[in-house]
Amino acid sequence: MVSNVLYHCPCLSASSVPPPPHLESSGYSFHPLHTLFFCEECDAVRCNRCVSVEVSGYYCPNCLFEVPSASVRAEKNRCARNCFMCPNCRNTLSVVPSDPPDAGDGRLSAPISTVGEPPFFLYCNHCRWDSSEVGITFEKPTGLAAQLQKLEDYAPESLEFDRLKEHFEPILRASSLSSSSSVAPSISHSHHHSNPITAAASAALARDIPGVAKYTPHARSGRPSGKDRSANKDEMPEYKSRLDINHASTYGSGGGDVDVELMRRLEDVSEVASLEQRWNYSWSTSLETRDLKPLRIPLHSKRSKRCPACTHILIKPEQKAQSVRYKIKLVAANYLPAITVALPHQIEMLGHISAEAAKRSTKAPVDDDKDTRGGLQAGKTYPFHMSLTNPLYDPIQVRLSVQRMHVAAAVNSGEGGTIDKARRPPFAISIPTTPFSVAPFAEAWEYEDDEEMFGLDDDELEARLSGREKEPKPKSKTVGILEKRANVTVVGGEVALGKEARGEVKFNMLVAYTYRSDDPAPSEGHDISPSKKAALETKTFAFYTVVDLGNIIPKEEARADPYDV
């Protein structure tokens, strides 16, 4: 029941106002801050749903070799070097030499050479599977992919696939030539794409595929392609496969009588290959575990992300496969203040429980207490603390405002009418609406009041945990600016729950902050004279968030507690 704050991304929708949080569909437009990006050109928040993603490079996860995109296609998205995946546990296989000839007495007669003896085979360190179980051995420890290539090329599935390609190629060529005249005008009719990525995508969508009806917005281009299609159908010769499908299963592709036989003589479930072991293969394989062959490791890709509106790059990883840094990293956490929310009575509650549990040795039922005392009970008023952290090097002025929720009147009257109305929880939020400033981010040693801060923190923490009153803060002030420390400002708000309130306490909050931009020198410390602000440009940015304080414990359950012991 942790309270959190999620940020809203409009995702290119027309209205920037987010949907009210009690609607089910609103959950998809709110994201935690660490998953969001920020486009400087458009001055907008972008999320993973609206960014356009493109591949920036391919690499093998085992040997970390960057594969140029031309070879990716040639090697069928797999590593071309000696990287293989164990079919049993999907770990990486290593190439090992065979044992030296055994003298028979169990003791070593001669020292083992470092290079090792042929034949070499693949060995999994985790499950101790080795490739000699499927009959794959090598004479040399290097260049394994080439040695296995011959084996792969003569598999029945590859030969069949090549035959299919040969069969359809002349037909494809003929149909594309004849319909190329009709393809050109249709592309020009599609809407003008400024983005090369979407232009390429729409061109790929509009290309002619024989047998599939072509989408044409205009009637006049429909006629020539229809003629071509009918002509194609008549001309296509019949395809004869290499192997009869009924007997294909005996060659190890699974299906058919072979599977039936396997199931009949099955003794142990582990004889059947599991789904995780089989779904990485290009073709369907036989169901037996002992028939699984080692796979070349599939390549992974590094992705870069762009803003959908202005195609500015937001994320660009480094070229080297082993580095996890980024060349360009425009994340929202570097621009937007980070907001966290906490309920102080919950923290006190947890402190009580842990302190009491440490003193007691017997386990007493504390769960009931935690729920009722730590949760939000209907009919009460709770303060909550929101802390805002400023990531910029300039101070910002923040203004918060709660979005008015349009709680529609209950639609269905009749039975349960009053309960429905109470399901949209009526609660009132009060937060400070005056603008307040948050100090800029600076290194830890530059904050002047640091030393006393650390001493005070321990004492304050102890005071909070044991529930004693805190002397420096007057108890009456719960709404307003509570604390300013380094680049964090803590403000307090209050939520008053109605007597019949149910559901979750969630409200949208608009956060608007102004900051100075185009500052030539980074500011140091937080005492900038206000007169300088007028000289430089001030920019305002606003974003919506949803604050979730947790679930309300309805009044009926709370009332039942005095009867429990």
Added chain:
Amino acid sequence: MAPIRDKFTIHSKAIVCQDVELKGDITIGSGTIVHPKATIFAVAGPIVIGSGCIIEESAIIVNRRKEVMRIGDDNLFEIGCRIEAPSIGFFNTFSTRSRVHHTVRIASFCVIGANCVLAPADDDTLSDYTVVYGPSAERRTWTGKGKIQEADLRRKHAEYLREMLPKFNRLRRGDGT
């Protein structure tokens, strides 16, 4: 409960560091290496450890049954493992943080993978060349390929430790306490 009488019979060629917790009737064979911070508790019955074994840090070997717990030669007990098996063969490997219950008897050339828990409800015996791996402790049988190389590696491991450990750790000498 009868007080545990300590009786340690440590071979002169075995290397047992000072910081090891030993309790009860323990016999350690020649060439065995016990790293510091290991724990060998012969709480209810004696423990007999063979030759050439390597017991690494934080390994716990406990015998809570009256019978003798026999551990064979050339076994490797890696860091953090907890072994209560009543009989163990030779050339086994107990990987890091593995746990073996007292209901399992282990033969030779077995490998218990990292973090695997072997705790069957009733008595079970792992036959030779069994490999236990994966989070759900799946088992399969090893063909035994590469065992000579692995035996060679284990011996070299033990030899290296025999040279290096005494240089940096204090050794426990003699029998008795």
